[in-house]
Every structure is written in C-alpha cells, then in structure tokens.
Amino acid sequence: MIMATLEAGQQTRSDKSAIRPFRASFPDSELSELRRRINATRWPERETVADQSQGVQLATTQALARYWGTEYDWRKCEARLNALPQFLTEIDGLDIHFIHVRSKHENALPLIVTHGWPGSIIEQMKIIDPLTNPTAHGASASDAFDVVIPSIPGYGFSGKPTQTGWNPVRIARAWDVLMKRLGYNRYVAQGGDWGAVITELMGVQAPPGLIGIHTNMPGIFPAEVDAAAFSGAPAPAGLSTDEKLAYERLQFVYQKGIAYGFQMGLRPQTLYGIADSPVGLAAYFLDHDARSYELISRVFQGETEGLTRDDILDNITITWLTNTALSGARLYWEYFGKGYFNVKGVSIPVAVSVFPDELYPAPRSWAERAYPKLIHYNRLDKGGHFAAWEQPEIFSADVRAGFRSLR
Template identity: 50%
Template sequence: MSGSISRRDVIQAGAAVTITAAMVSGLAERAVAGPAIIPFSVSVPETALRDLMRRLAAVRWPEAETEKGWSQGVPLHQLQRLVDYWRTSYDWRRFESQINAFSQFRTEIDGLSIHFLHVRSRHENALPIVLTHGWPGSVIEFLKVIGPLTDPTAHDGRAEDAFHVIVPSMPGYGFSDKPSAPGWNIERIARAWTELVYRLGYVRWVAQGGDLGAFVTNTLALQKPSGLIAIHLNLALAIPSPLPTEGATLAEREAITAMARHGTDGSGYFQEQATRPQTIGYSLADSPVGLAAWIYEKFQAWTDNTGAPESALTRDEMLNDITLYWLTNTAASAARLYRENNGHGPNQGVVAFPVGISIFPREIVRVPRSWADKVYPNIIHWNELNKGGHFAAFEQPAIFTQELRDCFRGVRRT
C-alpha cells in the first residue's frame, strides 16, 4: 500500500557488533552471548513523505464542535493549525538527524526484533538504566534526557550520577517489530527487557517508566530479575479497589475525583483500544489527520499546559511523535497492547522492592503517599513536583533527570 513502510525500508544495518560487559559497581566483567545486535539508523523513503503530504492536502474536515473548548475533543481550528504546520513547515529529516545522533540498534528477542537506543556514559562507574515509554509516546519522550543522564558533568551534575541509558521501543511501537499473534503482554515485555539488559552485558541495573512503561517497570520489580536493584515510576500503580468512601484525606479525595473524571470523561481512548484496537486501527492507519487528532488530544489532556498543548511541548516535538506513528504504521499495533494489558488494573499488588516515585502535578491521577505506602513498602525516594504532567521526561527533562539522580543515588553502591 502506498505510504506504508516495511522494516527493510527503514533499517540501515551494518555488521553485527559485539557489546562487552562493563565494570558495574565493583562486579566482575562478564560477556553475555546471544543473537546479533545490529546497528540501526532511521531513513524513511522520500515516497512515504510525499504520500503523507498528499494525504494531508486531501483532508476532508468535519464541521466545528458545538461547544467551546476541548470538551468534545480537539477544536477544529486547533487541529487545522497543527495540520497546516505539518504540511507546510514540519521537517521530518531534521528529526531523523536528531535521533540518528544517538546509537541505535535492533536485536531479536523471543521472536521479535526490538529497536532500542543504547548510549553509554564515558564515566566508568555509570549505572545502567532502562527507560520505558508508554502510549501515545515513544522513545522520543526520552531524547532530551539522554545527554544529562549519560554525561552529568556537562549538565549540572556529578560524575557519580552517570547512567548508561537503554531506551527500547515496545513491541508494536516505532521501529520494533509488530507482534503477529496474541501474547505480547506486559509480563512478556518485562522479560524481554531483562534479556536485553543481559545481552548488553550488564549485571547490575535499574529501570524507570511512566504510563504503560510504568506497568512494564512495575512488573520488572515483581519479577525480580537478577541484577535489578531498584525502579523509579512517575505513575504509581497504587489505586485501591474499591476506592475508599469514608475518612479519606484531602489528597485521597483529590485522587478519587481524578479517577472518577478519567473514568467518565477521559477514558474513551482506553475502552476503544482495550476492546476493539483493530477497528480504530483502520482509521488511524488510513488518515494522518485522524491519527494526529487521536494523539494531539492526549497531549492537551495530559500535559501541564495553559490550555493548549503547545504551551507544554513544541509543535515539532508533538509532530515528531505523531509522524513516527504514521510512518511506521503502528497505531493499530500500539493500541493492541491495551487489549493485551486489559485486566491489569492500576494496582498489580504489593511490590516489595526498592521503588522511587515522582508525582508530577498534571498527572492523570496523583497517587497520594498513603495509598503508595500500602503497595510500595520500600519507597527509597518520594517527591511531589510543582511542574510537569504525564509525559514527565518530555515536558520537564531537567526535573526528570534530577529525580532519577536523586532516586538512585543511595542504591548505586549498596
């Protein structure tokens, strides 16, 4: 189909590379054998970009909303302005240069080729960290924090705060393969991340996640793979069921209200993707404007903005993410993860593991400490921030970076 890109089109593979184990926190060096790790760079065919422009120019718009604001979804004039910029001014090639400045690879794990960024710090005792994105995000969420995490001395930090950074694209997202059968659920992804870490030669590591990435990271803590020493979440999975009805604190009442609002007014996307991802997938795969509206609305609803998402993220940043979904045709495969995860509530049970939690003010639900303590009995870091939303690393990279430095500082040599 015109405009659809195969992995063969976008992979520029060189010879397989060998990644040796590093000295990590005084542990002996060891090498881990496994399938080839292939260098990767992004290079989208010009025909795909021309097809996108053709579709944007041929859009058929609906009439304007009948209520002011965002209550019925993205206002017509807002989306028209975004799409006009996409068609006339946005530069995908600039983004290609940006992401290709980082070391990227693909490797087969459990039958799927997984795309990931892997950037090693120049500091000898850097701590390996796996950063996991969610929906409608991607590895793009973390591009602004890779430099500060790997090279803290160049970004207001200390050498002892350095990380080796691993940022995988989840199965069905971005440049990772799409599952062709059911079964790629949160537990399986967590096991794949463990295999990826071992394959890279790391023996002592930490993990971080938000949104669906929080589910993966939380599951890693429940699985307790060898070498994982702590996790950090910017979405705490600690919502009691049933919700308390009496004696709630102010923070608990605010969380209960947010849960109710999300359930009645903000979860339409969730219900569709968790039950009928294939049906919504046809529209999202066929119409770039429909895809843009589907994602742009979440950037407005979930970021710490002043009414328009552009006050939290630039148009280019949002369009980088939207265009990535379009060019890889992954809207349907990404949505299927909601169906795979359907049945995992916002509480996976007690996590008896070192956990750091950062609560950003415009998170969908700000989990109160009283709820978190019941699920996470070993909280090593807790902070409630005054800026930022659901896409923490994307919106507030400096704050996010400092949260990770502070969270893991105490476990680096324990």
C-alpha cells in the first residue's frame, strides 16, 4: 500500500491540477513477504566462466540476497523519503509523483532532474542538499537551485500508464507542465540515462522558459556513426582518437551490453519473473552495464566505493514495493528504435559532464557538433553511468558550473 495524504486546506482531488502532499507507507506484512520470498529463492548452479560474460554472477547475487533477506531495513529509506517534501499532481490524465525542495537562498535557479532505468528518485536524493544548500558544500549562495525530482510515469510512486503513448516525448512535455504548475517560468533541466533522453527532448521542444539543459549521457553520435556501431561494423575512417574510443565503447554496449534493452523494447510484458521474484528483479537491475556492475559487485564483497549495499537495495526495493518492474520496462517498448545516444537536434544551451566510467566518453568534437549552443563541457576524474548516485559532490559541482553562465 502507498499512502498519499491531503493536508487540511489543500485542494481536493477533483481539481486535476491540485498539488497534493504525499507520504510513502508500506505495511509490515509487505516487508515480511519480501523477506520470505528472498529467503525462499531457488538458486541455479554457478556460471561456467570466471568472469561476468554470462551475466550477473551467482556469488554476487547470493551476497546481495543474504543481506537483503536478513539485515536490510527499508524503513530507513522510507524515513529519508518522508523527510523530504513530496507531492502528487495529475498531468495528462496520470498522477505524477515528485520531490520539490526549495533553496533557502534568494534567486535560486529552478532545476528539474530526471532519473533513469533501472532507477528511481533514489538516485537523486544525495544531490538535493548540495544543489539547494551550496554554501554547506563549498560553493556560493549564487549557485543555489530549487530542485524538482519527478518519478517517471510507471516508476516508483507515479501512476502506471494504462494506455500506450507515455513515451519520452510526452514525458518531456509533461515536465514543462509540472514546472509551470509550480510557478517556474524560467528553469533548467538535467538528466542521465532515460533522464538524458527526456531532458534532450525537452531541449528539442524548447518550451518558453526552459533556458538550458545539462546531461551526463549526451546524445552526440552522428546518425551514420550510431548506425555503424549498432550493426557491429568497424570504426568509420577518419575518427579522432577520442571519437574512435567512444565508438568502440558504444559498439560494445550495442553488441554485448544492452540485452535488457532489446528484451524490454520488444517484449516487456514477458518479464513476469522480475515482478514475481525479488532476486530475479535484483539480478536484472544489476546487469545494466559492465562498469556499474563491477562497482556493485565490489560493494557486496565488502568494499565501500561510491555506493553502499543499502543504496543499491533502496533502489531495487522501491521498485519491488510499488510493483513497477513491468510498467517501467514498457518505457523501452514505447521508444524502441528511436535512438538513445544519437544527435536529436537540441537548439538551446547545453552543458555536458563526461564521467570516465559512463557507457562511452563523449568527445568534445561530437558534443560541439551536436549542441550548437554548448556552454559547458567537462571531463571528470571519477564517476560512472549513475554519477549523481555514485559521486554526488562531484556531480553537483559540475551541474553548478554548467549552469553558472545562465544565471
């Protein structure tokens, strides 16, 4: 059960534009059932190779399950969520859940941040304080943001679409409605993974008031280069060293690292197993990309590196408790074949952060071609695909730098 409460004096639900306060609350029985299912997992034999080439390794999955089924405490995450201002509002017939934290500093720049898959608002919780309260993190009050973090339709506490059509183009339009509904007529947007696609489409739509975007998974591949990488062809002639490296990394993603994308893009409803088995869901979520998986595997071996065991399980557990594994998967079906990493035609100012363990290191040359109004390009020393989650201070500092010229 998810509880949404209306405070006295708030508008009723009959007003579709009402902004209603929200709190998450799940009964103990659901948490007990989750543990029961984890501990009743029927395990296969281990993989027949010594690496991850056959998928998520048995030892990693069993270490995750041991902790999840005995020590992990969802209530800690629930308390952190409920300590934040959370809301629901209906947009285009669907409830949208979002966190909204205003800065104490005057003239804060409104910012909407969008998560990705396999993800949720859990990914962005660590960047809220660095962005809204920059003076506590070594930055200036003039760098402050008001932060809005929505849950993508079908994810977390947002409504689950019951008809087709909730694709990234529609979500991008909905985010502008949300920001205008909150009274923000001048704002910026940020995203990685699906959030990057949605944010870039906002930049393509360029609604009045959206003055710039920031991405940490930039769509910079020229169409012919993207198509060649997808087909498995050798790198085109004439690429620079940086461009060739980006091409090879993208080709690896297409050829060996994005099996989940094809499954969800083509047959998402078939994935009943991840809706029925917590460990099945966890393994599926861990298999996003090789570098992220390597980090997570080390975490479950006892190392502390960017993420903790609780970070990882908070993100999986919110999906389990809201039963959004398949409603989230269908986003891939809605956008399949449209292109995740290709140039989309953004016309407004763009800031780019390049993290070394991202799916590919975006070359400056392609970023400059993709974004005619590139206002910031920076290569960071540490961080991966889930940079806001893994390295929140580094990530937040570069977001501040990226948007500074637009204030």
